[in-house]
Amino acid sequence: MSTAATEKGETLAKHRYDERDRRLVLAHVGVAVGALLIGAIAGLLQVMERAGWIRLPAGINYYQMLTLHGVLLALVFTTFFIFGYLYAGLARTLDGRLVSSSRKWAWIGYGMMTLGTLLAAAHILMNEATVLYTFYPPLQASPWFYVGLALLVVGSWVASAVVIINYVHWRRRNRGESSPLFAYMALATVILWLHASLYVAIEVVVQLIPWSFGWVDRVNVPLSRTLFWWFGHALVYFWLLPAYIYWYVNIPQIIGGKILSGSLPRLTFILFLLFSIPVGFHHQLTDPGIQPFWKFLQVALTMAVVVPTLITAFSILGTFEMAGRARGAKGLFGWVKKLPWGDVRFFTPFMAMIIFILGGAGGIILASYQLNQLVHNTWFVTGHFHMTMASTVGLTYLAALYWMIPILRHRRLTPAINRLGIIQTVIWTVGMMLMSVTMHVVGLMGAPRRSSFSTYGGHEIVSSWMPHLQLISVGGILLFAAILLAVYILIHLWFFAPKTDRPAEFPIGVVYERASEPPRILERWSVWIGVSVVLSIIAYAVPLADMILHPAPGALPVRPW
Amino acid sequence: MDIPRYERLWLGIGIGTLILFLLITGYMGFSMGLHPTDGMERTVEPEKVTRTPPFDNPGLERIGPNEYVLTSVSFVFGYDPKEVTVPAGAKVHFRVTSRDVIHGFYIPGTTVNMMVEPGHITEQTYTFDKPGKYLVLCHEYCGSGHHLMQGTIYVKGE
Amino acid sequence: MARTPEYEVHRRDKNKDENLRGTFVSVLLIGGLILAIWLIVFFLYLRVAL
Numbered sequence: 001m002s003t004a005a006t007e008k009g010e011t012l013a014k015h016r017y018d019e020r021d022r023r024l025v026l027a028h029v030g031v032a033v034g035a036l037l038i039g040a041i042a043g044l045l046q047v048m049e050r051a052g053w054i055r056l057p058a059g060i061n062y063y064q065m066l067t068l069h070g071v072l073l074a075l076v077f078t079t080f081f082i083f084g085y086l087y088a089g090l091a092r093t094l095d096g097r098l099v100s101s102s103r104k105w106a107w108i109g110y111g112m113m114t115l116g117t118l119l120a121a122a123h124i125l126m127n128e129a130t131v132l133y134t135f136y137p138p139l140q141a142s143p144w145f146y147v148g149l150a151l152l153v154v155g156s157w158v159a160s161a162v163v164i165i166n167y168v169h170w171r172r173r174n175r176g177e178s179s180p181l182f183a184y185m186a187l188a189t190v191i192l193w194l195h196a197s198l199y200v201a202i203e204v205v206v207q208l209i210p211w212s213f214g215w216v217d218r219v220n221v222p223l224s225r226t227l228f229w230w231f232g233h234a235l236v237y238f239w240l241l242p243a244y245i246y247w248y249v250n251i252p253q254i255i256g257g258k259i260l261s262g263s264l265p266r267l268t269f270i271l272f273l274l275f276s277i278p279v280g281f282h283h284q285l286t287d288p289g290i291q292p293f294w295k296f297l298q299v300a301l302t303m304a305v306v307v308p309t310l311i312t313a314f315s316i317l318g319t320f321e322m323a324g325r326a327r328g329a330k331g332l333f334g335w336v337k338k339l340p341w342g343d344v345r346f347f348t349p350f351m352a353m354i355i356f357i358l359g360g361a362g363g364i365i366l367a368s369y370q371l372n373q374l375v376h377n378t379w380f381v382t383g384h385f386h387m388t389m390a391s392t393v394g395l396t397y398l399a400a401l402y403w404m405i406p407i408l409r410h411r412r413l414t415p416a417i418n419r420l421g422i423i424q425t426v427i428w429t430v431g432m433m434l435m436s437v438t439m440h441v442v443g444l445m446g447a448p449r450r451s452s453f454s455t456y457g458g459h460e461i462v463s464s465w466m467p468h469l470q471l472i473s474v475g476g477i478l479l480f481a482a483i484l485l486a487v488y489i490l491i492h493l494w495f496f497a498p499k500t501d502r503p504a505e506f507p508i509g510v511v512y513e514r515a516s517e518p519p520r521i522l523e524r525w526s527v528w529i530g531v532s533v534v535l536s537i538i539a540y541a542v543p544l545a546d547m548i549l550h551p552a553p554g555a556l557p558v559r560p561w
Numbered sequence: 562m563d564i565p566r567y568e569r570l571w572l573g574i575g576i577g578t579l580i581l582f583l584l585i586t587g588y589m590g591f592s593m594g595l596h597p598t599d600g601m602e603r604t605v606e607p608e609k610v611t612r613t614p615p616f617d618n619p620g621l622e623r624i625g626p627n628e629y630v631l632t633s634v635s636f637v638f639g640y641d642p643k644e645v646t647v648p649a650g651a652k653v654h655f656r657v658t659s660r661d662v663i664h665g666f667y668i669p670g671t672t673v674n675m676m677v678e679p680g681h682i683t684e685q686t687y688t689f690d691k692p693g694k695y696l697v698l699c700h701e702y703c704g705s706g707h708h709l710m711q712g713t714i715y716v717k718g719e
Numbered sequence: 720m721a722r723t724p725e726y727e728v729h730r731r732d733k734n735k736d737e738n739l740r741g742t743f744v745s746v747l748l749i750g751g752l753i754l755a756i757w758l759i760v761f762f763l764y765l766r767v768a769l
Contacts, residue, residue, distance in 0.1 A: 061705060063705065132702050136662075136663050136701075138663070138679060139662055139663075139702075221679060222681065225663075261562070264562065286674050286676050286683075287598070287599075287676045287683075288677075288681040288682065289599075289678070289681050291599070291601065292596045292599060295599075296586075299586065300583055303580075303582065304579075307575070307579070310571065310576075318568070364579075364582070368586050369587075369589075369590055370586060370589055370590060370596065371586070373597050373598075373672040374672065376667075376700075377667065377700035378667075446696075448698055449700065450707075451700065451702075451707060452708040453708065454709060456696055456698060456711050457711060459694070459711075516563055519562060550603075552604070552679075552680030552681050553604075553606040553607070555607050555680060556606075556608060560637040560662065560703060560704025560705065561705040
């Protein structure tokens, strides 16, 4: 019997990570933490400039910081963490280690992604790519910025292949069995990613690179926006799904509970695969050139992607309640007291879940067709994604790092560090509530996002915004403090925490023994990939054909910074 | 797959609520004509747009007793025309384009919220019932002067 | 005293249901909050649009 962890309650032999897998995962984590720190510094400079407290020194402008902040946090920190986490979990649950032949591909992917990151970041710092992380043409950055992004994306495809290789290898040796939940979810995540990132790869490689090198004069603007958001919304699920893996697979073991169902979590990931991609138009509700019918169709599909989150909310809370009741909790909410509030591995993702409630509410509003007109491109949007992405996803990722790094570095997560982690989460939550709730409010009052400090010629409405903008900056400073504390904790765990030759286990939840076996169809990937592609075609074929076959005249490059 | 009874109930309520949102927004859109912006018309190459009608003469044109068409060109970093004045109750049909990059045309306190793209004409209609001085601002990053890009609509009261 | 297997299954499921009451109430509260927030913004929209 292998040292693999399964959810069937078989005795888990002591698992030790292969040295080569440790290095691979840590390499990814290292880049992620570096990107986190630099991206956070950029954010700090932004909020201080925005409140009018500082003027950025010569040579640095607000939009440059904003581009750096977005690219490093939203594209680099996330992608590197995700593959590190997936590799670590696959090694743990599949056969105790990654497939040997897949490791070289993992390093190739890592190299491409790191090189791409450095290229893109260098050009942002040189003010050659102050186009924000959405890089909408006709704004034109240096071609090497786009080349860097392309490398990052293609490198991630290689990393995705590593996940697939490991999954397929296990399936071949265990024919007829349902894959371990972690592996199933990891595969669903990379399938989603491969489908979605195809569209931004087309935008960057087919449209933007030739255009930025000057090989073609003009660019089809609505096509590029459409391709970007076809990718862009699914991107947030690429981030969210690993957080859900933590909640579904790691947390039950951390709290001494059980995974309620082996089937329902798989179904939710299939639903994400289907409905997170054909929905990009809800970012383009105020765009010209797209018929209302198609916009509304994608709004309906967007509402569908809320459903797997509704299922998840019930499943996760249900796991908590059952765990509490198994410990003797009584009454409607007695189980709440039985949860391990003092354990940072639980407390931090729990706060992430709480913040998600508000973030999700804002998301549904943003997607609600006409309601979007009240909030599009205002601070409301920024508040929304700082709650969902920076908090729900970011806090969960941090929590994972708090126990992953000690395991991989053969050190201990001490009670002192545990306490620091809880303090970090509290500071973060306070700062985030202050900042993001205020952002939602001032957005509803009309304050625009992605804009440097301005009084708009002294218009009265701006003075009504000002106190809110100051509050946002106070929240931002608290958040930066929390990030500094988090980075301190991570560095401490990496280099200074007490060593041990019996590191803790990568927590893998066990399925409730009465749950039924997952239906086989949930693992017939060809079916679900097919449906996902068909949905994309239904949602996009007609409006896309219109943009390509009856295009407006293309736009020339502009470099207005 | 066994789904607990309470979970099925919850999903029923949740899905029902989402459908309700769709029914409300769908009705407002397709029965009451309350769509967010659109505009399927194209125009000429952006660098030629200010030499081509109607954008060679941007401004307010009266088409009814209190109804107007506002033809507007966005550029780095301003709007042409920069300011217009209409009486209270004016129904204004906006038709806007850009001569360079993607801009925003946003009037806080109203539903006027448009993406302005080169080569395209974005359209929206809004009735200015309340008198006042309305700020028009660009909310889509368009360069270093983006936060200085603004215009004004004066709505003169009775 | 013999119990038929189906009876056991039924009892187990019933057990599980009762054990999820707190969860059910929690998600209803969360859903209610989200609905309330949506309605607030909906009325803000109506105020401006109509």
